[in-house]
Amino acid sequence: MAFEAIKKVLAEAGDIARFTARFFSEAFRPRFEFTEFLRQCFFIGYKSLPLVAITAFIMGLVITIQSRPTLVEFGAESWLPKMVSVSLVREIAPVITALICAGKIGSGIGAELGSMKVTEQIDSMEVSGTNPFKYLIATRVLASTFMIPILAVIADAVSLYGGFLGANIHGAVSWTLFWNQVFETLQYGDIVPSILKTYFFGFAIGIIGCYKGYNSNKGTEGVGRSANSAVVISSLLVFVIDLLAVQISDLLNLT
Amino acid sequence: MKAVIEIEHLNKTFGDNHVLRDFSFTLLEGENVVVLGKSGSGKSVLIKCIIGLIRPDSGKLLVFGKDVPTLSHKELDHVRSRVGFLFQSNALYDSMTVRENLEFPLRRHRSELNKEQINALVMEALGNVGLEHTIDMEPSELSGGMKKRIALARTLILKPDIILYDEPTTGLDPITGKEISHLIRELALKYHTSSFIISHDLNCVNIVADKIIMLIDGTCYASGTMEQLNQSTDSKIKTFFE
Numbered sequence: 001m002a003f004e005a006i007k008k009v010l011a012e013a014g015d016i017a018r019f020t021a022r023f024f025s026e027a028f029r030p031r032f033e034f035t036e037f038l039r040q041c042f043f044i045g046y047k048s049l050p051l052v053a054i055t056a057f058i059m060g061l062v063i064t065i066q067s068r069p070t071l072v073e074f075g076a077e078s079w080l081p082k083m084v085s086v087s088l089v090r091e092i093a094p095v096i097t098a099l100i101c102a103g104k105i106g107s108g109i110g111a112e113l114g115s116m117k118v119t120e121q122i123d124s125m126e127v128s129g130t131n132p133f134k135y136l137i138a139t140r141v142l143a144s145t146f147m148i149p150i151l152a153v154i155a156d157a158v159s160l161y162g163g164f165l166g167a168n169i170h171g172a173v174s175w176t177l178f179w180n181q182v183f184e185t186l187q188y189g190d191i192v193p194s195i196l197k198t199y200f201f202g203f204a205i206g207i208i209g210c211y212k213g214y215n216s217n218k219g220t221e222g223v224g225r226s227a228n229s230a231v232v233i234s235s236l237l238v239f240v241i242d243l244l245a246v247q248i249s250d251l252l253n254l255t
Numbered sequence: 256m257k258a259v260i261e262i263e264h265l266n267k268t269f270g271d272n273h274v275l276r277d278f279s280f281t282l283l284e285g286e287n288v289v290v291l292g293k294s295g296s297g298k299s300v301l302i303k304c305i306i307g308l309i310r311p312d313s314g315k316l317l318v319f320g321k322d323v324p325t326l327s328h329k330e331l332d333h334v335r336s337r338v339g340f341l342f343q344s345n346a347l348y349d350s351m352t353v354r355e356n357l358e359f360p361l362r363r364h365r366s367e368l369n370k371e372q373i374n375a376l377v378m379e380a381l382g383n384v385g386l387e388h389t390i391d392m393e394p395s396e397l398s399g400g401m402k403k404r405i406a407l408a409r410t411l412i413l414k415p416d417i418i419l420y421d422e423p424t425t426g427l428d429p430i431t432g433k434e435i436s437h438l439i440r441e442l443a444l445k446y447h448t449s450s451f452i453i454s455h456d457l458n459c460v461n462i463v464a465d466k467i468i469m470l471i472d473g474t475c476y477a478s479g480t481m482e483q484l485n486q487s488t489d490s491k492i493k494t495f496f497e
Contacts, residue, residue, distance in 0.1 A: 115349070123308050124346035129332040129363040 019211045026131070027138035037139040044105050044140075045147035049154065051104060052097050056155035059096055060088055060162025068170060077171065081181035084163040089186055093155040094194050095242055098201035101148050102234040106209040109140055110230030113213025114223035122214070137210045144206030145199055152198040189249075197245035201238050208234040256283040258317075259417050259449050260305060265314035267300055274300045275311070276473040282417070287443055287450040289460045291495060292470035298453040299343070301470070302419050305451070306340050307331050318417070336364045339410035339418040339448075343425055345402045347394040347409070354390045357381070357409050364413055380408040383442060400431035404438070411442060418443070420452040424459045436462040457496070469495070 064084050071077050113136060116122050125132045160182060167173045212230040216222045260282035267275040274297040282288050292298045303309040304316060307323045316323045318334050326334065347356050357377045361368060368376070381387045384404035394402060403423065410418055423439060424432035436459040443450050443463075452463055460467060460481065467484055469477040469492055477484060477492055485496050 112350075119344045119349075120342045120346040121348055123303075124340070124342055124348075126308065127306055127335055127338075127340045128360040129335055130359075131328075 015215070016208070016211055019214075020207055022133065023137060023141055023207060023210075026133050027142060031131075031134070033135050033139050036135055037143055040139045040143035041147055043108075044101075044143045045150060048101060048104055048147075048151060052100055052151045052155050053158045055096055055100055056093055056159040057162040059092055060084070060159030060164075061166040062162075063087060063092060063159075064163040064166025065169060068167070080167050080171075081163070081173065081178045082185040084167075085160060085182040085185050086190060088159045088163060089156050090190050090194050091242075093159045094152045094198050094201070095238065097152040097155040098148060098198065098205065098238040098242075099235055101144070101151065101202070102205050102238055103231055105144055105148075106205045106230040106234040107227040109144075109206065109209030110213040110216075111223055111227035113137075113210060114216030114226035115220075117214065117216045118219050118223060133214075137214060140210055141203065141206035144209075145202040148202030148205065149195055149198040152201075153195065156194075193245060193249040197241060200241045200245070204237040204241060205234045208237065256285060258282065259284050259319060260451065261315070261317040262305075263315040265301075265304065265316060266312045267297070267304060267309065268312055274473050275304070278314070278470075278473065278475055280468055280475055280478075282449055282451055284416075284449055285447055287440070287452065287463050287465045288468060289452045289454055289464040289466075290468045290470050291455060291460060292453075293455065296470050297473045298455075298470055299421055302340075302421050302451065302453050306335065306338060306419060332364075336413060337416045339413065339415035341403075341406055341410045341418065341420045341423055343421040343423075345394075345406040347402055347406055349394055351393075352390070353381070353386075353392050353394070353397075353405055356394070356405065357412055360409065360413050376412055380412045381405075383411060383445075384408045384438065399427055400435070403427065403431075403435055407435070407438065407442070411446065414446060415448060417449045417451065420450065420454070422453055422455070424454065424456045429458065432456060433458055433462070435459075439463050 064080065067083060067087075068077065068080060071080055071083065113122075116136070122132045122136070125135060164173070164175070164178045167178060209230040212226040212233070216226040218225070258281045260280075262278060262280045265275050265278040266273075278297075278301065280288075290298050290301065300309055304311045305318060305323065307326070310324050319337060321330065321334055323331065323334065347353075348359065351359065354377055357380055358373055361373050361376060365373075377390070378387060381390060384407055386401060386404055386408070389397060389401060389405065394405070397405065407423075420439065424435055427435060436456075439450065439452070439459075440463050442448070450463065452459070454460055464481060466478060467481060468475055469484065471491055477487065477489065484492055487493060
């Protein structure tokens, strides 16, 4: 039983690897589906912005409010902007953005492609002389890879603004002082690795969503299952990539 | 008349399930042939082999003299530009309007056309199925019969030489099914296309078919006109017409 489960997981990992290899072999060869890519950027980036921004703002606010009492206890209240900015920029904003996107984009792609598959729209596209892998998969994976870092940078900024408001609920920190401390604290070593890892988050979310949707079967039940497993696997991958990114930046002395 | 589709000794299996066994058949130019068979008899597999969506295990499958399973992507695209396919589920793109659905094959295969020419072809195709007013609607706003007509308009927009129909009247009420069958017949006459129709709807067969092929157990069990098959004493054939 356990052996069968392991075999199934390994087989799926192999299929995902093959699917990823096919993405690299097809995505960068003409014909490029630029219009569809821009359309996907709009859906993945612009349409996710309100959700990401609200979540980031709340996270910034909450982290600041939660951290304040501990810092006050140690007489280090003035360190609040520094501590909050490092936590938010290095870890919380990118990971929260990726998880929100795994839920929203991963499930959306999984369900959309899954329903296209079961209603023969993908076959129809192929019959119309369109490579569905290029048109549907390459565009979505690339859009997800390029949009999630932009969303994460916006989430950084919005969460820091939330942090500023949080710092002013029980205390009084001026706008200038807060941002001076934030920019004094943040180094390239904090910002660059955190942005770089979001490209991998975006790629993982896109490729898993597409893989699950494109290989959907068993009718409408399969569509639901595809959407669900796209969220589960891509969320898990976000944490695995985050762990690897932290280890790599640690090894490279970037932290 | 010239043969547009020639199939010889076609075989296809899925695991232990031998779906097509030594299937042979020829579709002539301008001919409307209906493949009649029970559900699960391999009708849809056959039609998908013809358009190159499924690869047969063995046998010869020529479309316009080109062996489909051996064609490169580019060659296959060229063959497909001359073959229309009406899917059983209509396969209209949910994320696009009716206009965009109809424009899609034109933008892929007829990139030389300008906006006005594309618009004229879209309006002509919609005119053929009597649904000009739906041009800016989305597929979700259309009824089953309307979706089928729009799908038919999209299939016809490239003016293909052959149209493959995968159960065109399935899921429609008898009146709408009849209307679609008459439309298929009219459009085949208007554009001089050859039609290859998969169906188990005898009303549709009666209206559309010049010739019927009985697909039983994956083989071409019998063929002939509606009248000839109707008079058959073979029990397997009789069950279809009773």
